[in-house]
Amino acid sequence: MWTIGLYILVAVLVIFISQYWRNNARYSNGVVLPPGSMGLPFIGETLHLIFPSYSLDLHPFIKKRIQRYGPIFRTNLAGRPVVISVDPEFNNYVFAEEGRTVELYYMDTFSNIFKHEGESRTNAHGSLHKYIRGIFLTHFGAQSLKNKLIPLIEQFVDTNLRAWSNQSSIEVKHEASAMVLNFCAKQIFGHDPEKSSEDLSEMYSRILDGLMSFPLNIPGTAYHRCSKSHEKATNMLRNMLKDKVNNSAEQKSGGDLVDQMIRDMDKEKYLSEELVVQMLYSALFATFESVSAVIALAFQLLSDHPSVLQELTAEQDAVFRRKKDPNSPLTWDDYKSMTFTLQVINETLRLGNVAPGLLRKVLKDIEVKGKGFTIPAGWTIMVVTSALQMNPDTYKNPLEFNPWRWKEMDSDVISKNFSPFGGGTRQCAGAEFSRAFMCIFFHVLLTKYRWTKIKGATISRNPILGFGKGIHIRFAQQYVN
Numbered sequence: 001m002w003t004i005g006l007y008i009l010v011a012v013l014v015i016f017i018s019q020y021w022r023n024n025a026r027y028s029n030g031v032v033l034p035p036g037s038m039g040l041p042f043i044g045e046t047l048h049l050i051f052p053s054y055s056l057d058l059h060p061f062i063k064k065r066i067q068r069y070g071p072i073f074r075t076n077l078a079g080r081p082v083v084i085s086v087d088p089e090f091n092n093y094v095f096a097e098e099g100r101t102v103e104l105y106y107m108d109t110f111s112n113i114f115k116h117e118g119e120s121r122t123n124a125h126g127s128l129h130k131y132i133r134g135i136f137l138t139h140f141g142a143q144s145l146k147n148k149l150i151p152l153i154e155q156f157v158d159t160n161l162r163a164w165s166n167q168s169s170i171e172v173k174h175e176a177s178a179m180v181l182n183f184c185a186k187q188i189f190g191h192d193p194e195k196s197s198e199d200l201s202e203m204y205s206r207i208l209d210g211l212m213s214f215p216l217n218i219p220g221t222a223y224h225r226c227s228k229s230h231e232k233a234t235n236m237l238r239n240m241l242k243d244k245v246n247n248s249a250e251q252k253s254g255g256d257l258v259d260q261m262i263r264d265m266d267k268e269k270y271l272s273e274e275l276v277v278q279m280l281y282s283a284l285f286a287t288f289e290s291v292s293a294v295i296a297l298a299f300q301l302l303s304d305h306p307s308v309l310q311e312l313t314a315e316q317d318a319v320f321r322r323k324k325d326p327n328s329p330l331t332w333d334d335y336k337s338m339t340f341t342l343q344v345i346n347e348t349l350r351l352g353n354v355a356p357g358l359l360r361k362v363l364k365d366i367e368v369k370g371k372g373f374t375i376p377a378g379w380t381i382m383v384v385t386s387a388l389q390m391n392p393d394t395y396k397n398p399l400e401f402n403p404w405r406w407k408e409m410d411s412d413v414i415s416k417n418f419s420p421f422g423g424g425t426r427q428c429a430g431a432e433f434s435r436a437f438m439c440i441f442f443h444v445l446l447t448k449y450r451w452t453k454i455k456g457a458t459i460s461r462n463p464i465l466g467f468g469k470g471i472h473i474r475f476a477q478q479y480v481n
């Protein structure tokens with residue numbers, strides 16, 4: 001009996017090993033591949049990457065492989081051949097190649113949720129990308145901040161902080177996500193959470209949970225809930241767009257981002273209603289997770305570093321005292337004078353590394369200069385810019401939270417070694433807005449409220465930054481005589 005068992009075991013092993021070799025041969029297609037391992041059949045090395053690490057450092061999956069294979073290595077994630085690069089020169093090359101040999105891509109789980117195929121694909125390069133980028137910069141860029149957004153952000157943050165201070169404590173990451181999403185949704189399509197029957201923030205929260213789960217679409221799974229919320233959110237956006245299209249005939253200028261898109265639909269033929277819906281859906285996602293993660297991490301770091309909090313508070317008090325009228329709104333010049341606050345934000349962005357890998361799909365074989373290997377068409381490249389942000393040659397004691405380090409740093413060194421908002425033509429269109437939002441948030445918080453940490457978070461990376469059971473903070477209004 002045991003010999004039959006042994007035969008079965010050997011047969012399974014032979015199938016397993018031959019499949020493994022076939023996999024690697026299939027991947028290479030006659031070219032020399034970057035060094036690395038494709039891991040196990042089907043799952044590749046996925047489990048190593050999503051295994052949480054409890055440090056702000058670069059994920060051990062990437063760190064170990066850099067030591068073993070160098071700055072560009074191959075792997076298999078979720079059944080897809082992937083090349084991971086921490087090589088700054090090659091990363092810049094990849095950014096510059098957008099639309100030629102590579103294009104924006106988010107793994108299969110993401111691609112099903114963010115439309116990356118067909119006519120309403122949102123990752124297209126060329127005039128559509130230019131248009132989407134332009135309209136975002138018009139509504140969220142420096143000029144818009146100067147002309148109207150700064151006092152609106154100040155008021156919105158104050159309203160949220162007042163509501164938070166009416167509760168015994170709040171989980172800051174969750175509430176900050178809703179705050180930023182609701183503010184941006186208001187600018188994008190006039191969303192009013194008080195009047196809406198749908199909780200946009202809850203929908204995006206479920207979508208995010210599902211994206212980080214196994215893509216098994218059966219009732220009860222996180223992925224199923226994510227798909228349902230995706231459907232709900234896109235339906236809500238479709239209905240909103242239909243209402244606006246029906247009511248916007250007489251509006252010739254002004255309004256929100258969607259009003260402008262509706263006016264542009266006549267001259268920009270690629271702007272179908274479905275594309276606008278998919279674009280809005282992805283844009284809201286960009287606003288949901290990013291700023292809130294940095295704000296949440298800042299609370300954790302500030303509560304552990306009282307000297308930083310002290311200098312930050314002093315700077316915000318000085319900004320407040322410089323105002324001629326204490327009730328006058330903040331201005332662009334006030335925001336630009338918050339030097340130390342911006343250093344705290346840079347340091348939190350550096351350590352938080354909230355976009356740990358930017359993905360591109362290879363459209364044509366790429367021969368990597370001076371390395372003797374080729375990345376075949378169809379593969380995915382994961383550009384990891386954050387390795388530079390942990391380089392001890394540039395950032396002494398890189399794991400230390402030290403905002404003062406930015407005082408002495410040369411702008412040229414910063415531009416080459418700090419890119420939390422990505423690079424090239426796809427660099428974040430919300431970067432200035434995000435910095436301004438966070439500065440204004442800390443201004444309102446530190447000049448009008450007090451806060452106490454009730455319970456800190458267990459910070460993790462999988463490789464996305466995680467906050468375990470959250471950061472629980474009690475807020476209270478300051479009463480000034």
Ligand code: HEM
Nearest residue numbers: 133140286287290291355358420421422426428429430434
């Ligand atoms: C701390 C906050 C944020 C971080 C760290 C961040 C990071 C990034 C990164 C790394 C990219 C490039 C993605 C790639 O190359 O694959 C990106 C793109 C983008 N982000 Fe952000 N983002 C933040 C906040 C925001 C906000 C608040 C908005 C909207 C108001 C926004 C809008 C966009 C848009 C529209 C793009 C696409 C740009 C293009 O394709 O030309 N981001 N962001």
